[in-house]
Amino acid sequence: MSDVLGGGPFFHGTKADLRVGDLLTAGFRSNYRPDVVMNHIYFTALPDGAGLAAELAAGKGAARVYIVEPTGAFEDDPNVTDKKFPGNPTRSYRSTEPLRVVGEVADWTRQTPEALQAWHERLAPIRADERGEIIN
Template identity: 60%
Template sequence: MSEPPASAGLDPGPFFHGTKADLRVGDLIEPGRRSNFGAGRSAHHVYLTATLDAATWGAELAVGEGRGRIYRVEPTGPIEDDPNLTDQRFPGNPTRSYRTRHPLRVVGEVEDWQGHPPEVLQHMRDRVEELRRQGVEAIDD
């Protein structure tokens, strides 16, 4: 992996990961799982963010059964800007979204997060589905 961009290395966190997985403090979130986006292929990276809003989207859009969850995580290796969002959609990475090829360690769960309004969430789900139908691969791995 190349050196992470300066913006990723300078972000003090805290960092979050949104998912539907039921995890415990100390668990590792590792690359190699099925992606929530695009063709659902195995992801070479694990994604994290320093904003609760971006983590909320992750929790709400994650595939699988159960409720969405947001975990506070610590990277175990270098992180880099998420190219799926940075500069392609949000120049300068205002979403503070990152990825890593190294595991994330769960250090806690955010219990009191607020989901997006139902109509906003449905609009995003419709957009993700439309991209899937168009064959757009959302993950630049």
């Protein structure tokens, strides 16, 4: 599927401290539903979107945005494109294959404390399993 999707560069947001050459893989708990182990690794072509994901990620580390390259096929993220933004204007993708870290971005837009709190409140019902579904 990836041959028809938009090109990079691509970005992944996380609180993990990674190095160039490291591989990001599926198989970890969801940041939005901790009871779900993810079958895919998610990424975007928008550094600020990856930054938001980093700020919302589980963990205590600093929010970081990495430049990544897919090592295999990828597809539009159906959690975003099919349900919320048809046509993928968020340029959100997922893959079952690893992503290779090729660099780090320092100049992405960080959320204000108020905006970040609003995001946490919006995601609280999903994290509590009260509503929302993750297509895994």
